[in-house]
Amino acid sequence: MSLPPGFLDELRNRVSISQVVGRKVVWDMRKSNQAKGDWWAPCPFHQEKSASFHVDDRKGYYYCFGCHAKGDALTFLRETENVGFMEAVEILAREAGLPMPERDPRAAERADRRSELASVMDEAVKFYRMQLSMQGGSIARDYIARRGLSAETVSRFEIGWAPDHRQGLYNALVSKGIAPDLIVEAGLCARPDDGGAPYDRFRGRVIFPIRDGRGRAISLGGRSLDPNARAKYLNGPETPLFDKGRNLYNHGPAREACGKGARLVVCEGYMDVIALAQAGFGGAVAPLGTAVTEEQLHLMWRIHDEPVIALDGDTAGMRAALRVIDLALPLLEAGKGLRFALLPGGQDPDDLIKAEGRGAMEKVLATARPMVDLLWHRETDGQVFDSPERRAALDKRLRAAITRIKDPSIRSHYGAEVKRLREELFGFTRTPAPRSEGGAGGFVPFTGKRSGRGRGFVAPPALPLPTTRATLLVAAPDDGVTEHLREALILAILATHPVLIARYEGPLETLRFTDPSHERLSGLMLRLVGLPAGEIAARLSVEADGDLERLFEQPHVRSALATGIRDDAEFAAQCLASDLDKLLALRAWRREVAEAREEIEGLADEGVTWRIAQATQALEKALKPQEAADRATVRAQNGVELDREELERSRAFFDAIDYSRGGRGTRRN
Numbered sequence: 001m002s003l004p005p006g007f008l009d010e011l012r013n014r015v016s017i018s019q020v021v022g023r024k025v026v027w028d029m030r031k032s033n034q035a036k037g038d039w040w041a042p043c044p045f046h047q048e049k050s051a052s053f054h055v056d057d058r059k060g061y062y063y064c065f066g067c068h069a070k071g072d073a074l075t076f077l078r079e080t081e082n083v084g085f086m087e088a089v090e091i092l093a094r095e096a097g098l099p100m101p102e103r104d105p106r107a108a109e110r111a112d113r114r115s116e117l118a119s120v121m122d123e124a125v126k127f128y129r130m131q132l133s134m135q136g137g138s139i140a141r142d143y144i145a146r147r148g149l150s151a152e153t154v155s156r157f158e159i160g161w162a163p164d165h166r167q168g169l170y171n172a173l174v175s176k177g178i179a180p181d182l183i184v185e186a187g188l189c190a191r192p193d194d195g196g197a198p199y200d201r202f203r204g205r206v207i208f209p210i211r212d213g214r215g216r217a218i219s220l221g222g223r224s225l226d227p228n229a230r231a232k233y234l235n236g237p238e239t240p241l242f243d244k245g246r247n248l249y250n251h252g253p254a255r256e257a258c259g260k261g262a263r264l265v266v267c268e269g270y271m272d273v274i275a276l277a278q279a280g281f282g283g284a285v286a287p288l289g290t291a292v293t294e295e296q297l298h299l300m301w302r303i304h305d306e307p308v309i310a311l312d313g314d315t316a317g318m319r320a321a322l323r324v325i326d327l328a329l330p331l332l333e334a335g336k337g338l339r340f341a342l343l344p345g346g347q348d349p350d351d352l353i354k355a356e357g358r359g360a361m362e363k364v365l366a367t368a369r370p371m372v373d374l375l376w377h378r379e380t381d382g383q384v385f386d387s388p389e390r391r392a393a394l395d396k397r398l399r400a401a402i403t404r405i406k407d408p409s410i411r412s413h414y415g416a417e418v419k420r421l422r423e424e425l426f427g428f429t430r431t432p433a434p435r436s437e438g439g440a441g442g443f444v445p446f447t448g449k450r451s452g453r454g455r456g457f458v459a460p461p462a463l464p465l466p467t468t469r470a471t472l473l474v475a476a477p478d479d480g481v482t483e484h485l486r487e488a489l490i491l492a493i494l495a496t497h498p499v500l501i502a503r504y505e506g507p508l509e510t511l512r513f514t515d516p517s518h519e520r521l522s523g524l525m526l527r528l529v530g531l532p533a534g535e536i537a538a539r540l541s542v543e544a545d546g547d548l549e550r551l552f553e554q555p556h557v558r559s560a561l562a563t564g565i566r567d568d569a570e571f572a573a574q575c576l577a578s579d580l581d582k583l584l585a586l587r588a589w590r591r592e593v594a595e596a597r598e599e600i601e602g603l604a605d606e607g608v609t610w611r612i613a614q615a616t617q618a619l620e621k622a623l624k625p626q627e628a629a630d631r632a633t634v635r636a637q638n639g640v641e642l643d644r645e646e647l648e649r650s651r652a653f654f655d656a657i658d659y660s661r662g663g664r665g666t667r668r669n
Contacts, residue, residue, distance in 0.1 A: 127173070
């Protein structure tokens with residue numbers, strides 16, 4: 001459902017973010033300023049004792065200076081309540097007394113039709129549950145007893161029984177006034193080829209209702225008790241309600257359990273889910289008669305960051321696990337992964353729990369292996385690598401798999417782990433070979449040595465790292481001093497010339513400051529946008545709580561302001577634009593270098609060098625505006641044109657700041 005323009009803004013205006021967050025945190029009243037809408041508390045997303053979690057009521061955002069969690073009221077609800085976006089919108093709308101917008105007529109018609117179908121499904125569930133308790137359901141009750149299911153579990157999962165009658169359900173629903181077309185469209189009955197009356201799809205089967213994340217009955221699954229049946233398990237067909245590739249069995253209860261700290265366990269079928277839930281593993285789900293799909297993977301990751309795939313320990317279970325790996329590799333993101341628990345002796349979760357109890361299942365889940373282990377197992381199990389050709393083939397297969405990972409950080413970590421496993425398998429140690437005299441660039445060779453642990457000798461990794469890449473990385477300043485100084489200078493210029501705050505409101509809103517006092521000053525300036533410059537200056541001096549005084553006491557700020565910037569607003573604007581350019585370019589360069597470091601630890605490729613080179617060029621351009629010898633003006637990187645006199649003043653301004661010395665004094669020629 002799409003929301004009309006302005007609806008979310010109205011919703012955020014009506015609901016105070018501190019009211020939403022306040023239900024989950026305990027405010028630090030010594031640090032908070034209620035009158036200004038400035039709230040601080042220990043972060044609800046990570047364990048800490050200090051109040052580093054900041055909520056700004058006026059801006060409607062929260063930010064944690066510890067774990068860097070950030071967002072608005074909707075984001076907070078989604079993260080803490082484990083709900084989807086539209087569910088979070090509905091929760092806030094109810095709280096604000098704001099009616100949800102009307103949908104377009106076609107969408108409303110489709111929604112009404114789905115509601116009718118869901119009502120028909122509910123009637124079918126009631127019918128099958130009643131049949132289980134009747135005399136004809138004794139065969140199903142015996143089966144349920146043999147599977148060890150308690151009465152509470154049967155009720156919780158609404159298990160029923162479909163008698164072996166051609167039109168038992170059909171006649172019961174029609175007698176309640178439900179149209180035959182609705183019964184067929186819901187997937188409960190099918191029309192015969194000869195055009196006769198519809199017949200029941202489920203006959204002689206134990207019934208498992210399938211509900212979506214909102215708790216609506218959307219389809220049924222049935223387990224035949226006839227050993228000669230063509231299909232032991234049968235699911236309802238695709239309908240306007242049911243898309244088996246986009247739903248999970250036990251989705252809603254599992255999401256609730258995972259929101260309270262349970263792990264998400266993905267198993268193969270209904271009975272596995274039910275057995276796990278009965279044993280206390282509430283976060284159990286299963287795909288619906290198909291291999292895991294991409295949509296189901298995303299659904300799992302919305303419930304839990306690291307689902308455990310608990311598949312049967314037989315050959316079919318292993319094949320299913322390997323299919324999940326191939327599906328998941330391109331979809332991996334930082335913080336979103338999979339673990340695999342392969343059950344012993346070809347058992348499924350139901351078998352293991354019955355044979356050895358809950359503790360055995362807990363142990364299997366606790367020792368679930370990361371996905372990279374199964375990837376390695378697939379490519380190496382049962383093989384002998386006693387020749388260079390076989391080892392090269394292994395490298396090729398592993399490289400092909402890892403390069404499918406889109407996230408560069410995850411790809412690099414997979415590469416590093418595969419290298420470690422490779423060394424462990426082949427049992428060689430790396431010894432740096434001596435460089436040629438003069439220390440020229442090129443590849444750093446390694447020699448391989450046997451250690452007796454592997455199956456044959458293996459050569460060093462196929463992609464050693466060029467020393468040119470290392471040189472680029474070493475050049476990265478990593479102490480953060482330069483960023484801190486530029487942040488301070490930007491804020492000092494804005495505080496000195498408040499009229500510039502409105503002009504640079506956009507960049508200021510997106511800029512994240514590394515120093516908490518800088519972040520507070522920035523937030524205060526943004527709240528004062530629109531006031532006269534004189535009033536802004538007065539409010540800053542009163543409300544900055546000492547942050548402004550500490551800013552102007554910094555030596556590099558005093559040095560810069562002494563160049564004449566206090567008296568010339570246009571010159572100050574030019575310097576501000578230039579320093580913003582340089583700060584953003586520096587941060588972009590550092591991000592590229594950080595990613596490159598991680599990639600170099602994994603799979604090296606020439607794209608890494610190119611990316612660093614491009615980022616370095618952008619940084620150099622920002623730090624050193626290009627000058628045309630035959631022109632009277634110079635265009636800075638941010639598009640501002642300066643004449644030669646202005647350029648000299650600008651240079652004098654920046655030369656007054658010794659960034660390399662942390663801003664402690666000026667440069668001396």
